[in-house]
Amino acid sequence: MSDQASEIREVIFGTLQAALPQARPLSDETHIIEDLGLDSVAVMDFVMEIEDKLDISVPLDKIAEVETLGDLVATVQRLKQAA
């Protein structure tokens, strides 16, 4: 795994832990909606935090494609590389 991917994973997992009402185990396989009980707006709000921290914009259609945290890490990594 590249340094950038692990750094992005750290930012995403850290941001999400801070946003959840109680701490819970997170992995690349965690389903963002089913496992964490976030609604569509809560997911978009959480992605906004990540956008700020990494100075990228994640288009809504890309967010819609994301199911697991691993998907999100991969999407953010692609956007960061393109930026």
Place this chain on the structure above:
Amino acid sequence: MALFDKYAALAAQYRQLEEAGANPFNVQFGDVLSPTEAMLAGRKTLLLGTNNYLGLTYDPAVLAAAAAATSTSGSGTTGSRIANGSYGGHGRLEADLADFYGRKHGMVFSTGYQANLGIISALAGKGDHLLLDADSHASIYDASRLGYAQVTRFRHNSPEDLANRLRRLADEPGDKVVIVEGIYSMLGDTAPLKEFAAVKREYGAYLVVDEAHSLGVLGATGRGLAEQAGVEADCDFIVGTFSKSLAGVGGFAVTDMAGAEVLRVVSRPYMFTASLPPANIAATQAALHELRTRPDLRHRLNANALRLYRGLERLGFELGPEPSPVVSAIMPSPEAAFGLWAALLKAGLYTNVSLPPATPRGLALLRSSVSAAHSPAQIDHAIALFAEAGSSLGLLKSEMAAAK
């Protein structure tokens, strides 16, 4: 696996509300008596959740115009404007709207929802970029899915975040179209439009302002927030609705941009739907005339809004950030919102419940909207009912603090 299994959780909640006999999402009015009163379950009820801002739904001039138009032009248009032709009223209303806003072009849609769908999806095409305020109405989000532009959302009412996002897009080809609202329908807050306009100018973006809840409410002549903020020249398109201050159904857009006529043959929500019937067009035109010639309606509306806002604030309800005709009390939970709503209704006051994801930041809201047609005594009565119901449910701030 049955077709509706995916909605099981929502269906259970809905059933629960039905069984409790108090479902804010399935209210059946009996006779509507006036802009401020209706029969509900056989009882005369004060209406404080209708978005009937100027109270024109029973205005004699509006009703007469609707009746006359039905007599002369029939009940319906039975088709779309591009396929089956426009009636005289469509063009007259478009001309009146353009004149009211001092713009070259006016365009009428069959609902306010479709106006957003039609304008936003057509303005931002493939390779373009759409930037939405995070608290945008569902019609704006749906519009962004109908078009082919890349869509991002910026923090609610944050010109800084918009600037950040436009900066990231600075080297990308394609037009950048920014969408904000005049008054946001959930919390009644206004956009910092002057600051948004400055960002838009700096980055060469286009700005669309949805004045659905601010037409007839804000501005020296009632044109909305863009007029009040003095930045109409920076607002490339104004979108609005007929179903609030204008007491009908429908939506519109106005602009000064050359070539805007082409939207009539590229905007699918304009093209592939039936046009508004003569009665509705004529009533809207008459209501627009009332709006323009009776500024007292706007002054009464805003006085009522302030009266309700201050009244609920004094009771200790946590409200939206500024007084406006939308007055929302922030509830500790959806259950509290349902409880207060049902208690108010039982006492003879109709309000609205708004829940996430339709609301920002997961908030549960007990939402009210006032009308110019409310008397100060009606507003005071509503406040008294809020005091009683809020107190018996332990929802007033002083009591919640005492209970802790």
